[in-house]
Amino acid sequence: MKTDLIKEQTEKIGFLETAEMMGLSLERVLEIVEAEYKIFKDLKFVPTEPFLDGVKSSLHFENEYGVSVVRHKYSYGYGLGLYEMAIMNKDNDIVYDTTVTNDVLGYLTENDVSNYMIKVQRLEKKVEPTSLS
Numbered sequence: 001m002k003t004d005l006i007k008e009q010t011e012k013i014g015f016l017e018t019a020e021m022m023g024l025s026l027e028r029v030l031e032i033v034e035a036e037y038k039i040f041k042d043l044k045f046v047p048t049e050p051f052l053d054g055v056k057s058s059l060h061f062e063n064e065y066g067v068s069v070v071r072h073k074y075s076y077g078y079g080l081g082l083y084e085m086a087i088m089n090k091d092n093d094i095v096y097d098t099t100v101t102n103d104v105l106g107y108l109t110e111n112d113v114s115n116y117m118i119k120v121q122r123l124e125k126k127v128e129p130t131s132l133s
Contacts, residue, residue, distance in 0.1 A: 011115075060088070
């Protein structure tokens with residue numbers, strides 16, 4: 001099915017590249033992907049503390065991972081109007097050991113944030129070890 005291919009390619013190469021490769025508009029690719037995944041437009045930004053002079057948002061997914069997206073005067077990319085993103089666990093701790101990244105991600109456009117959000121949503125849920133007591 002073409003829709004599945006579009007979703008798969010979006011995860012691998014990004015929105016713009018998929019649109020170009022498939023001969024579709026960016027809007028159409030976003031429409032198809034939005035039906036299954038949360039993307040940048042789903043983030044609800046609120047102002048940061050005044051001294052940071054920016055915005056922040058976070059969103060958790062069904063796989064118990066989430067993202068924190070910020071743009072403030074100490075974030076990577078702020079001066080260029082770009083975003084910084086961290087992957088979080090269900091306890092809101094930053095996670096440094098995923099296949100997506102091992103650090104925070106900076107200098108991200110809105111499309112970059114969406115691409116990484118899709119990758120985070122596709123991570124397998126971490127199974128917590130159980131004790132045998």
